[in-house]
Amino acid sequence: MSAATTTPVEPSEVPAAVPTHLRHFIDGRHVDSLDGATFEVCAPASNLPYATAAAGKAADVDAAVTAARRAFTEGPWPGMQPKDRAGVLNRIADEVERRDARLAELETFDTGLPITQALGQAQRAAENFRFFADLIVGQTDEAYKVPGRQLNYVNRRPVGVAGLITPWNTPFMLESWKLAPALAAGCTVVLKPAEFTPLSASLWAEIFAAADLPRGVFNLVGGIGEEAGAALVEHPDVPLISFTGETTTGRTIFASAARHLKGLSMELGGKSPVIVFADADLDAAIDAALFGVFSLNGERCTAGSRILVERGVYAEFVERFAARAKRIVVGPPQDPATEVGALVHPEHYERVLAYVELGRREGRLVAGGGRPAHLPTGNYLEPTVFCDVPADARIFQEEIFGPVVALTPFEDEADAVALANSVTYGLAGYVWTNDLRRAHRVAQSVESGMVWINSHNVRDLRTPFGGIKASGLGHEGGYRSIDFYTSQQAVHVALQTLPTARFGTR
Numbered sequence: 001m002s003a004a005t006t007t008p009v010e011p012s013e014v015p016a017a018v019p020t021h022l023r024h025f026i027d028g029r030h031v032d033s034l035d036g037a038t039f040e041v042c043a044p045a046s047n048l049p050y051a052t053a054a055a056g057k058a059a060d061v062d063a064a065v066t067a068a069r070r071a072f073t074e075g076p077w078p079g080m081q082p083k084d085r086a087g088v089l090n091r092i093a094d095e096v097e098r099r100d101a102r103l104a105e106l107e108t109f110d111t112g113l114p115i116t117q118a119l120g121q122a123q124r125a126a127e128n129f130r131f132f133a134d135l136i137v138g139q140t141d142e143a144y145k146v147p148g149r150q151l152n153y154v155n156r157r158p159v160g161v162a163g164l165i166t167p168w169n170t171p172f173m174l175e176s177w178k179l180a181p182a183l184a185a186g187c188t189v190v191l192k193p194a195e196f197t198p199l200s201a202s203l204w205a206e207i208f209a210a211a212d213l214p215r216g217v218f219n220l221v222g223g224i225g226e227e228a229g230a231a232l233v234e235h236p237d238v239p240l241i242s243f244t245g246e247t248t249t250g251r252t253i254f255a256s257a258a259r260h261l262k263g264l265s266m267e268l269g270g271k272s273p274v275i276v277f278a279d280a281d282l283d284a285a286i287d288a289a290l291f292g293v294f295s296l297n298g299e300r301c302t303a304g305s306r307i308l309v310e311r312g313v314y315a316e317f318v319e320r321f322a323a324r325a326k327r328i329v330v331g332p333p334q335d336p337a338t339e340v341g342a343l344v345h346p347e348h349y350e351r352v353l354a355y356v357e358l359g360r361r362e363g364r365l366v367a368g369g370g371r372p373a374h375l376p377t378g379n380y381l382e383p384t385v386f387c388d389v390p391a392d393a394r395i396f397q398e399e400i401f402g403p404v405v406a407l408t409p410f411e412d413e414a415d416a417v418a419l420a421n422s423v424t425y426g427l428a429g430y431v432w433t434n435d436l437r438r439a440h441r442v443a444q445s446v447e448s449g450m451v452w453i454n455s456h457n458v459r460d461l462r463t464p465f466g467g468i469k470a471s472g473l474g475h476e477g478g479y480r481s482i483d484f485y486t487s488q489q490a491v492h493v494a495l496q497t498l499p500t501a502r503f504g505t506r
Helices: 058-074 084-098 102-113 115-139 171-185 200-210 225-234 247-260 282-296 310-329 346-362 413-420 435-445 478-485
Strands: 024-027 030-031 040-043 049-054 141-144 150-158 161-165 188-192 218-220 238-244 265-269 273-276 306-310 364-365 385-386 404-410 428-432 450-453 485-495
Touching: 024 058, 024 200, 030 225, 058 161, 058 188, 058 218, 058 225, 084 102, 084 115, 084 200, 102 115, 102 171, 102 200, 115 364, 115 478, 150 413, 161 171, 161 225, 161 247, 171 200, 188 225, 200 413, 225 306, 225 450, 238 247, 238 413, 238 478, 273 282, 273 413, 282 310, 282 404, 306 310, 306 413, 310 364, 310 385, 346 385, 346 404, 404 413, 404 428, 413 435, 428 435, 435 450, 435 485, 478 485
Parallel strands: 161 188, 161 238, 188 218, 238 265, 273 306, 273 428, 306 404, 385 404, 428 450
Antiparallel strands: 024 030, 024 218, 040 049, 141 150, 150 485, 364 385
């Protein structure tokens, strides 16, 4: 299988007014790196650079943290009434919605995601800000009264400067997942977006300015994870880090943060099972399984990339699933007909191709496996389906993060649960059956942070999001996000003189 090839980006493929140089945003100003360092940013459909970006180092991160710390200690944001912060968040949502077509256009160009799916991500970003605007106004905390003796209540305060490190898959929406609750809680922030996809993140500054977010509350430092990201994790004035990304990087961040006893929330990799029992609605299960692993180009942490099917319907499922996979439209990301676009970067593309070659030895290829003939350049891969994959195969055990799926039969409920739990990851799971008792039994037996029954990944923003095992540490979502970005102080008030042992009176 050939590696990614490059041709010049056609002018018609480049969105209008795309900047040719992306800068940091620190203390209300766009600035270059203090040492002038830059790196190139490529378009996935061609792999040619379209811009340079400022490459942040420790000194740039320090400048951003200093600005955020000053905005926290001297600025109005942490002390504003929740309803006033909520007003700003709702204006941010307005601005995101007003720009949703532009955001989708830039996201598609920068990530390779199909334009129709990128538009949905932009709209979800606005929803995140509206949700946390409502949540912070409705926030309540415990108060306990010991009649006639004591009143006890919880005083909640923003933690300080939040370090936010975000991934390259659906970057704008995932940035909103962290920015919205951090700002709602009253924190100031330093965002380090993924170096592969910095384009849509560059829009946050103008969005926040239009919404009247105070100066210094939002800061952005671009750069390589090992430099800018590491400096943010190490900085002594950043008390907490929220990270989304792959597990190996998460382990490095965990070790670094431990030295400073920082608060951590990490959503890491996944190898999520889809369990299909013989009594399931196969039409619905196939629809959901195809969408779950091939939408967003397969570059999604909750992808159902292991499909476990009961032996009685396994052959039928494989035949129908493979036939549908072959008909999925792979094409230019900006084409509304495209269902799978270009993978994000040639480095990642080569990694996914290596797993496809491995899969040819570990399973039976029944769909895809190569570059589409009509797309000779760019990071394109046909939706790829392997069946009869044993549980010890690497394509069964390891996260691929692309449009590649492994199908495996199981014999009974116990076998299904054992296969589902036989990997190091534990982010999501999907169970398909019309037996309600079995559905709950299996869902509660799957080792994962989230499970969907007879559904693909449709998430209520009030619910916890996160994984167990190698898939993460901590949960965010709903009030859990507010818990992460705030500290809780118990205040105890005496309502009368309380009896106290009188030391030193003898």
